[in-house]
Amino acid sequence: xxxxxxxxxxxxxxxxxxxxxxxxxxxxxxxxxxxxxxxxxxxxxxxxxxxxxxxxxxxxxxxxxxxxxxxxxxxxxxxxxxxxxxxxxxxxxxxxxxxxxxxxxxxxxxxxxxxxxxxxxxxxxxxxxxxxxxxxxxxxxxxxxxxxxxxxxxxxxxxxxxxxxxxxxxxxxxxxxxxxxxxxxxxxxxxxxxxxxxxxxxxxxxxxxxxxxxxxxxxxxxxxxxxxxxxxxxxx
Amino acid sequence: xxxxxxxxxxxxxxxxxxxxxxxxxxxxxxxxxxxxxxxxxxxxxxxxxxxxxxxxxxxxxxxxxxxxxxxxxxxxxxxxxxxxxxxxxxxxxxxxxxxxxxxxxxxxxxxxxxxxxxxxxxxxxxxxxxxxxxxxxxxxxxxxxxxxxxxxxxxxxxxxxxxxxxxxxxxxxxxxxxxxxxxxxxxxxxxxxxxxxxxxxxxxxxxxxxx
Numbered sequence: 059x060x061x062x063x064x065x066x067x068x069x070x071x072x073x074x075x076x077x078x079x080x081x082x083x084x085x086x087x088x089x090x091x092x093x094x095x096x097x098x099x100x101x102x103x104x105x106x107x108x109x110x111x112x113x114x115x116x117x118x119x120x121x122x123x124x125x126x127x128x129x130x131x132x133x134x135x136x137x138x139x140x141x142x143x144x145x146x147x148x149x150x151x152x153x154x155x156x157x158x159x160x161x162x163x164x165x166x167x168x169x170x171x172x173x174x175x176x177x178x179x180x181x182x183x184x185x186x187x188x189x190x191x192x193x194x195x196x197x198x199x200x201x202x203x204x205x206x207x208x209x210x211x212x213x214x215x216x217x218x219x220x221x222x223x224x225x226x227x228x229x230x231x232x233x234x235x236x237x238x239x240x241x242x243x244x245x246x247x248x249x250x251x252x253x254x255x256x257x258x259x260x261x262x263x264x265x266x267x268x269x270x271x272x273x274x275x276x277x278x279x280x281x282x283x284x285x286x287x288x289x290x291x292x293x294x
Numbered sequence: 295x296x297x298x299x300x301x302x303x304x305x306x307x308x309x310x311x312x313x314x315x316x317x318x319x320x321x322x323x324x325x326x327x328x329x330x331x332x333x334x335x336x337x338x339x340x341x342x343x344x345x346x347x348x349x350x351x352x353x354x355x356x357x358x359x360x361x362x363x364x365x366x367x368x369x370x371x372x373x374x375x376x377x378x379x380x381x382x383x384x385x386x387x388x389x390x391x392x393x394x395x396x397x398x399x400x401x402x403x404x405x406x407x408x409x410x411x412x413x414x415x416x417x418x419x420x421x422x423x424x425x426x427x428x429x430x431x432x433x434x435x436x437x438x439x440x441x442x443x444x445x446x447x448x449x450x451x452x453x454x455x456x457x458x459x460x461x462x463x464x465x466x467x468x469x470x471x472x473x474x475x476x477x478x479x480x481x482x483x484x485x486x487x488x489x490x491x492x493x494x495x496x497x498x499x500x501x502x503x504x505x
């Protein structure tokens with residue numbers, strides 16, 4: 059009986075050790091990451107961090123851009139199914155994925171950030187040439203939605219905008235194209251009186267405010283972000 | 295760099311001494327009675343990388359240890375297993391990847407030609423083995439592997455029938471298995487070392503009483 063338990067404990071111990079040995083970095087593999095970081099006027103930006111990571115927060119490689127905005131570093135590679143991320147001017151991508159509205163995740167708050175990701179299981183790429191990466195200035199929109207007291211109007215709305223941390227698919231056709239960020243339609247009945255929304259986006263871009271008032275057809279308002287801090291008041 | 299050159303010159307000196315001893319033909323080679331089984335040697339191991347590769351440019355190499363077991367086969371020829379390891383810290387993560395520590399383990403086999411000259415034993419051997427770099431990164435570990443070949447001149451001195459000390463140099467090349475883009479080929483194709491070791495040697499069998 060004791061011997062039987064001994065074997066059971068031994069088996070469990072081995073299983074535990076094997077489980078804890080699970081790795082998310084590929085053996086015998088390195089990749090090269092290169093690119094150039096510029097602002098919206100195509101001027102190089104120096105001292106911008108670039109990091110490659112796994113979805114389990116293992117830091118695979120990192121550097122900062124030089125005075126010409128250029129960077130190059132050797133990175134380890136995450137093992138599928140764990141994703142491979144390259145974060146430019148942002149803190150670890152695993153945090154960004156869930157909290158990408160939080161500007162605390164941007165390292166140099168003067169600029170927006172980009173997060174490139176590779177979710178494919180095919181990790182044959184040996185070089186990631188990211189080309190010219192344009193980081194627009196960071197901009198914020200304070201959107202106030204006021205329900206004028208006494209009305210019984212209802213409002214449905216959603217927002218389309220470029221996030222301050224824009225996500226780019228490394229397997230996409232255009233590495234300069236951010237994935238659109240948009241909120242779900244939100245319904246406000248007459249009990250809501252004053253809503254404040256902070257949108258963290260990029261200078262020079264436009265926030266699209268799409269709404270339906272009392273179930274009527276959709277209306278669209280384009281709000282250009284021309285300043286680092288912008289305010290827009292919508293009353294209904 | 296200066297340290298590397300200085301150590302390289304020291305290694306060459308030890309090697310040349312070993313070869314010089316090997317050319318002297320004054321004494322017999324285990325012709326007396328008794329049985330020469332072989333020997334075991336072990337001691338600290340000092341790796342010195344050279345060339346344009348990840349080991350020289352991206353690792354700060356630390357001391358390790360070496361173990362070899364030579365079994366006599368035919369006259370003057372010995373074969374046996376060989377094991378070595380050394381530690382290192384990553385000094386240039388931008389060049390080789392973001393990990394902070396690497397331990398190298400080499401397991402292989404050697405063929406040695408050994409001559410006994412008075413109280414000295416001079417040998418030269420070649421080896422081939424499997425080299426593993428066990429790398430420690432943030433939150434995870436991973437490995438780089440290689441096939442290693444090396445040339446190993448060694449000189450030992452017997453201060454008793456069964457015990458002696460040895461000094462050896464090792465010219466070693468690791469053919470790396472790392473998959474890299476062409477821009478990193480020079481860095482990761484291979485690693486070159488001149489390794490120095492000295493330590494204790496245990497002579498097995500009774501033949502050394504009569505040498």
